[in-house]
Amino acid sequence: MTDTPSPQSAPDSGAPGTPDPPALQVDHIAKRFGAVAALTDVSLRLRKGEVLGLIGDNGAGKSTLIKILSGFHRPDTGRIVVEGEEVAIKSVDHARSLGIDTVYQDLALINELTVYHNMFLNREIVRWPLLHNRAMRRLARKHLDDLGVRIASVDAEVAKLSGGQRQAIAVARSVYSDARILLLDEPLAAMGAKEGALILDLVRDLKARGEVSIIIIAHNYAQVLEVCDRVNLLQHGRITYDKETAETSLQELTDLVVAEYRNTRRGGGS
Numbered sequence: 001m002t003d004t005p006s007p008q009s010a011p012d013s014g015a016p017g018t019p020d021p022p023a024l025q026v027d028h029i030a031k032r033f034g035a036v037a038a039l040t041d042v043s044l045r046l047r048k049g050e051v052l053g054l055i056g057d058n059g060a061g062k063s064t065l066i067k068i069l070s071g072f073h074r075p076d077t078g079r080i081v082v083e084g085e086e087v088a089i090k091s092v093d094h095a096r097s098l099g100i101d102t103v104y105q106d107l108a109l110i111n112e113l114t115v116y117h118n119m120f121l122n123r124e125i126v127r128w129p130l131l132h133n134r135a136m137r138r139l140a141r142k143h144l145d146d147l148g149v150r151i152a153s154v155d156a157e158v159a160k161l162s163g164g165q166r167q168a169i170a171v172a173r174s175v176y177s178d179a180r181i182l183l184l185d186e187p188l189a190a191m192g193a194k195e196g197a198l199i200l201d202l203v204r205d206l207k208a209r210g211e212v213s214i215i216i217i218a219h220n221y222a223q224v225l226e227v228c229d230r231v232n233l234l235q236h237g238r239i240t241y242d243k244e245t246a247e248t249s250l251q252e253l254t255d256l257v258v259a260e261y262r263n264t265r266r267g268g269g270s
């Protein structure tokens with residue numbers, strides 16, 4: 001039932017006559033927390049402009065992988081290659097400087113601030129000695145419009161917006177900060193159909209622009225199939241399934257998870 005990706009060797013070089021290197025390549029990453037082996041041997045590739053769906057049961061290691069890529073954790077072993085260059089990601093700021101940005105469920109927005117202040121958080125435009133509010137307001141409006149994010153006013157307090165709108169602002173902020181690899185950790189969790197559709201539209205729009213490559217963690221496989229080009233399943237700290245969306249189906253993904261559940265109940269698994 002599993003399609004384990006073959007071990008990956010040298011990154012694609014990107015030299016003349018060869019294909020562009022992937023946006024991101026992860027080879028044989030392992031990570032333990034004391035006695036817990038969160039990741040045992042993870043290899044994956046994210047092509048340029050691709051949307052990759054990362055699925056897996058609770059505790060499979062999805063968040064740990066995202067936290068390693070976002071510079072929050074260091075892997076014990078393995079390597080990470082960003083646009084053809086091997087990197088040792090030392091911190092969240094370092095990941096950002098490499099063009100990797102993460103939008104977590106809690107979004108890191110400040111509810112009491114306006115939409116435009118949140119869009120420019122830690123990157124405020126200053127016309128010494130004051131914040132250049134007019135410029136930030138104008139640019140925030142332009143950028144949200146460019147991405148098709150509908151927010152009535154950039155002067156609105158973020159607390160007054162819906163979950164979907166807040167998620168869209170967090171994604172727009174990452175894209176605006178020049179992220180080339182966007183990691184979305186359960187962007188659709190706890191969202192109704194209308195709100196989820198807003199985010200799926202935004203991801204489709206980003207895909208059409210082709211400027212960012214995206215990994216989405218999601219538990220709703222129908223939504224994964226709607227926007228992702230490819231799906232990877234993480235089980236017990238390894239990628240055990242890697243298929244193009246066009247070659248899989250909701251039934252196949254559901255069967256995988258049911259089989260995993262049965263296996264775990266029988267005491268199998270890791």
Ligand SMILES: Nc1ncnc2c1ncn2[C@@H]1O[C@H](COP(=O)(O)OP(=O)(O)OP(=O)(O)O)[C@@H](O)[C@H]1O
Binds near residue numbers: 037063
């Ligand atoms: N900081 C930590 N300290 C100790 N154990 C951890 C830590 N972070 C994760 N783990 C453990 O590593 C394993 C993988 O956790 P992780 O959160 O990556 O899984 P997940 O696939 O994201 O799960 P979920 O879908 O429930 O969020 C789990 O057994 C978890 O308890």
